[in-house]
Amino acid sequence: MLKECVIVDGVRTPNGRAHAEKGWFRKRTPDELLTAVYDALFERNKAVNPEEVEAVFIGCANQIGMQNDIGRLAWLAGGYPEDIPTNTINQQCPSGMSAIEHAARAIRCGEGEIFVAGGVEDMLNVKMGMGMEPPMRLYERYNPMELPMGPTAEKVAEKWNVSVEDMIEVAYYSHKNAAAARDAGKFAHEIVPVEGHTEEGEKFMVDRDQWIRDNISREQMAGMPTPFKENGVITAAFSSPLTQGACALLLMERGKADELGLSYHLRYRAGVMAGCDPTVMGIGPLNAVSKLFKRYNLTADDIDVVELNEAFASQALACLRELGLEENAPFKKTNLWGGALALGHPLGESGARIVITLNNVMKYERPEAKLGLASLCGGFGNGNATLWEKV
Numbered sequence: 001m002l003k004e005c006v007i008v009d010g011v012r013t014p015n016g017r018a019h020a021e022k023g024w025f026r027k028r029t030p031d032e033l034l035t036a037v038y039d040a041l042f043e044r045n046k047a048v049n050p051e052e053v054e055a056v057f058i059g060c061a062n063q064i065g066m067q068n069d070i071g072r073l074a075w076l077a078g079g080y081p082e083d084i085p086t087n088t089i090n091q092q093c094p095s096g097m098s099a100i101e102h103a104a105r106a107i108r109c110g111e112g113e114i115f116v117a118g119g120v121e122d123m124l125n126v127k128m129g130m131g132m133e134p135p136m137r138l139y140e141r142y143n144p145m146e147l148p149m150g151p152t153a154e155k156v157a158e159k160w161n162v163s164v165e166d167m168i169e170v171a172y173y174s175h176k177n178a179a180a181a182r183d184a185g186k187f188a189h190e191i192v193p194v195e196g197h198t199e200e201g202e203k204f205m206v207d208r209d210q211w212i213r214d215n216i217s218r219e220q221m222a223g224m225p226t227p228f229k230e231n232g233v234i235t236a237a238f239s240s241p242l243t244q245g246a247c248a249l250l251l252m253e254r255g256k257a258d259e260l261g262l263s264y265h266l267r268y269r270a271g272v273m274a275g276c277d278p279t280v281m282g283i284g285p286l287n288a289v290s291k292l293f294k295r296y297n298l299t300a301d302d303i304d305v306v307e308l309n310e311a312f313a314s315q316a317l318a319c320l321r322e323l324g325l326e327e328n329a330p331f332k333k334t335n336l337w338g339g340a341l342a343l344g345h346p347l348g349e350s351g352a353r354i355v356i357t358l359n360n361v362m363k364y365e366r367p368e369a370k371l372g373l374a375s376l377c378g379g380f381g382n383g384n385a386t387l388w389e390k391v
């Protein structure tokens, strides 16, 4: 019989702007951000000895330079035991979710009881796509101009009829909800303060996400440039911004958590990956969640809370609509504390971050909620979705 995997805890750094002069974490490195969340996890859960961890799975989309095998290097640099194995995983943006699935599946199969799973991405020190050399044969199959992320978001907006007006609402409420959650102290459940620098260069403890716009304006968003296509529709406001951040969860076999006296709110029900046409990669969640619904005989109405990563406003809305989860922003059950447009999207981190936020939204915002869904898309056509159930 399968065992149960529960979320004991989840922590994240604040998300910093990946900007050489303005970013609060511009003087930090990705391994430091990742070690900070490892530290916070063990600090907050003293009953867990790092020596007892079966393995550590960390998602990271761009494993080059400072991020090469970063799960391992941050573990060792942080002083953690050498005999605990680590695995740095790459599924582009869903990497962090893939890390969770690796841990959850191992727990369910009885291949260990205590795991750390998470993600990290520093889009300042390791630029998106840096060092990537796709095979030329790929371009016999696909137009190279259609594969970068921005153009895929333009194509999704066109194919799925997502208007500028609708995207303005998605972005507007993403920022409004994120600001409201921040002001009400809700992110205190998941954010661990990390030292950074103000724009003027003063050291300070960063305890909030840098990208949230308090003065978000629909009028301003209506007239912004479209960097990915001449006379296109996708602007910086409708794109997740370049971000630095890390997160980690403590996942445990239910009986082990009970034995250690640790509490939990959600258990892992299922994880499903699906591929899609890479030129509309943002539609990945549609394929993954459709597959999940079919496999487990569920409909959109069965889902109480959703975290769907807003890589771009167009793909998030297209997926939510096609799945019957939401029609337009403001959303009723999706991204209730804001989405990646406002919070930021450190590529390989976000798939784990949205599970941490889902756990907290279900625990503190919608305690009556029974089923929660987290999903996101990935470059070159990957979708990933996980289903979580209140215990």
Ligand SMILES: CC(C)(COP(=O)(O)OP(=O)(O)OC[C@H]1O[C@@H](n2cnc3c(N)ncnc32)[C@H](O)[C@@H]1OP(=O)(O)O)[C@@H](O)C(=O)NCCC(=O)NCCS
Pocket (backbone or CB within 6 Å): 093, 149, 150, 171, 213, 216, 217, 220, 221, 224, 227, 235, 236, 237, 238, 239, 240, 241, 242, 311, 312, 345, 377, 378, 379
């Ligand atoms: C869209 C993108 C190119 C913009 O990058 P950028 O030009 O470096 O800049 P910024 O994010 O700072 O935004 C550009 C301008 O738009 C403004 N802006 C951004 N969002 C805004 C909003 N919601 N309302 C008003 N103005 C906004 C910024 O303030 C900035 O203006 P400024 O220079 O006067 O400050 C970049 O964010 C991007 O590539 N995003 C997608 C990342 C991605 O593909 N991730 C993977 C997804 S699968």
